[in-house]
Amino acid sequence: METENQQKRNIIFHIRRFDPELDEVPRWQKFTVSVEPGMTVLDGLHHIKETQDASLSWRYSCRMGVCGSCAMLINGIPTLACNTQIMDVTSQKLTLAALPNFDIIRDLVPDLTPMFRDHVSIQPYIQRDDNKEMENPTREFFQTHDELEEYLQFTYCIKCGCCAAACPTMAADRKYMGPMPLAQAYRYNKDSRDGGQKDRNDVITASHGVFSCHYAGECSNVCPKGVDPARAIQHMKKDLVLGYLRLRKDKKPCQVVGIPTGESKPAIAAPEHTVK
Amino acid sequence: MKETGYWTWFIISGLITFFILGLHMLIVHLDGMLGIFSHADGGAVVWENVIQRSRSQFFSIAYIILLGAALYHGFYGLRTILLELGIGKQAQQRLTKFLWLTGILLFLVGTYVSLAVRTMEAPIL
Amino acid sequence: MKDKRSYDNHLGIVGWLGGGRWGIERYLYTLHRVTGVGILLFFIIHIFESSLRILGRETWDAVMEVMTNPIFKAGEILVFAAFAFHALNGIRLIFIELGLAVGKAEDPIYPYRSSINTQRSLMIVTMILSALLMIAGGYDLIFLGH
Numbered sequence: 001m002e003t004e005n006q007q008k009r010n011i012i013f014h015i016r017r018f019d020p021e022l023d024e025v026p027r028w029q030k031f032t033v034s035v036e037p038g039m040t041v042l043d044g045l046h047h048i049k050e051t052q053d054a055s056l057s058w059r060y061s062c063r064m065g066v067c068g069s070c071a072m073l074i075n076g077i078p079t080l081a082c083n084t085q086i087m088d089v090t091s092q093k094l095t096l097a098a099l100p101n102f103d104i105i106r107d108l109v110p111d112l113t114p115m116f117r118d119h120v121s122i123q124p125y126i127q128r129d130d131n132k133e134m135e136n137p138t139r140e141f142f143q144t145h146d147e148l149e150e151y152l153q154f155t156y157c158i159k160c161g162c163c164a165a166a167c168p169t170m171a172a173d174r175k176y177m178g179p180m181p182l183a184q185a186y187r188y189n190k191d192s193r194d195g196g197q198k199d200r201n202d203v204i205t206a207s208h209g210v211f212s213c214h215y216a217g218e219c220s221n222v223c224p225k226g227v228d229p230a231r232a233i234q235h236m237k238k239d240l241v242l243g244y245l246r247l248r249k250d251k252k253p254c255q256v257v258g259i260p261t262g263e264s265k266p267a268i269a270a271p272e273h274t275v276k
Numbered sequence: 277m278k279e280t281g282y283w284t285w286f287i288i289s290g291l292i293t294f295f296i297l298g299l300h301m302l303i304v305h306l307d308g309m310l311g312i313f314s315h316a317d318g319g320a321v322v323w324e325n326v327i328q329r330s331r332s333q334f335f336s337i338a339y340i341i342l343l344g345a346a347l348y349h350g351f352y353g354l355r356t357i358l359l360e361l362g363i364g365k366q367a368q369q370r371l372t373k374f375l376w377l378t379g380i381l382l383f384l385v386g387t388y389v390s391l392a393v394r395t396m397e398a399p400i401l
Numbered sequence: 402m403k404d405k406r407s408y409d410n411h412l413g414i415v416g417w418l419g420g421g422r423w424g425i426e427r428y429l430y431t432l433h434r435v436t437g438v439g440i441l442l443f444f445i446i447h448i449f450e451s452s453l454r455i456l457g458r459e460t461w462d463a464v465m466e467v468m469t470n471p472i473f474k475a476g477e478i479l480v481f482a483a484f485a486f487h488a489l490n491g492i493r494l495i496f497i498e499l500g501l502a503v504g505k506a507e508d509p510i511y512p513y514r515s516s517i518n519t520q521r522s523l524m525i526v527t528m529i530l531s532a533l534l535m536i537a538g539g540y541d542l543i544f545l546g547h
Contacts, residue, residue, distance in 0.1 A: 171416020226509025238500035308545035
């Protein structure tokens, strides 16, 4: 019991508050929380809400880095509150603020509407001509492992908005689509089952689209899921340029796998024994 | 699609600028050390050397290409920055037009001078 | 629908510089813009300045005499440094933006390695080259006076 007490620490939370009914501009407020090892920033916020100030608001739901609701600026870095242990990032002072580059609705709650509007505009779903097969599938679509690997990394995105908060282009340019929608456009463009590249490329090559990215690389630095949006965006630029120079053919969406013929393939000979 | 074209040429003009401007910098600012261009006395910007380059076919062509490429690259870059500052759609189009016009005008000035000096008959040396 | 008052939390141009603890590539991004605009400004002046050779030898010599002024000399050194940075960083960006230096998509396994790590060595090499070019140009401009 005594050792546990020794490990506890008082940590001062500096939280940037904003109440739209009272404040013109955000104000900083201090809370002192007794933190023990293993406590996440989200736990700390719950502690404050339960014991000190019930009006503190933020957004969360899963508590385990899956839903992407609780992204906030923690000690100057946009990341997930549920995924950050307090003891890992500080030993005295913890500053919390809402994600920059969005409007603040209240306290730590950013308004992510513009990001999701752009996300919708890139049509983030698989598009094919064969609607019948899509709605009543008879067989699966054919996709090799290599084709899957080309986009799999970008499917782990949880749309938390950390990338947009870190992006310097996003900071000045309000119309810029941002890393998340662009990376998602690449994810669907690269999917071998998809046939909607043309529509999607029309959206992302407009001004404030993909060519507003100049690789500051911050989105990849802060991404809490290791999605690496910057990599997706650069590969997409390559594809667009090659398409413009007619060095690259448009891909056709893949077909469903063939009907099994019932014939079996010739057996592969077993390797020889290494130990006789 | 238009932006894709603009951007592709932005990259290509950047590469062209890199090589020709590299040569230009080599001549003007690094030859004091390297000494491979064997200027007449006084460095790259004394009158004799300037006129010699202006008369040479290679440098005339290279400098006109450099002028065009660098202007395109520079103005596209400037446009990128200005568009980020959040102006309306109509203003964007006007800005693009304005930058095109300015660029072409500057290109014509430079090209005219470059060609005129080649055929200039004034006593040069 | 829209709240009567939400607070606009965009960082604006300040976001190019800071607002948090950022990586080195972000500063290269900002520096690339600043040097780019600076070089463009010089370039436009340079077009007119070098066009003066059409007016003949006397004018040219007079202009070159003015250019030996320490203020112009300092400006020249700055422009050369900007060129050295912008050129080499530009080469790095071309490699990156054409997808050549950012690596293929890979499984995100903690601790995450991103395209930033993939291009880091290229960044270091280009920045060293850029520094060497600056030193060479600076030596030539200051000590040999060209």
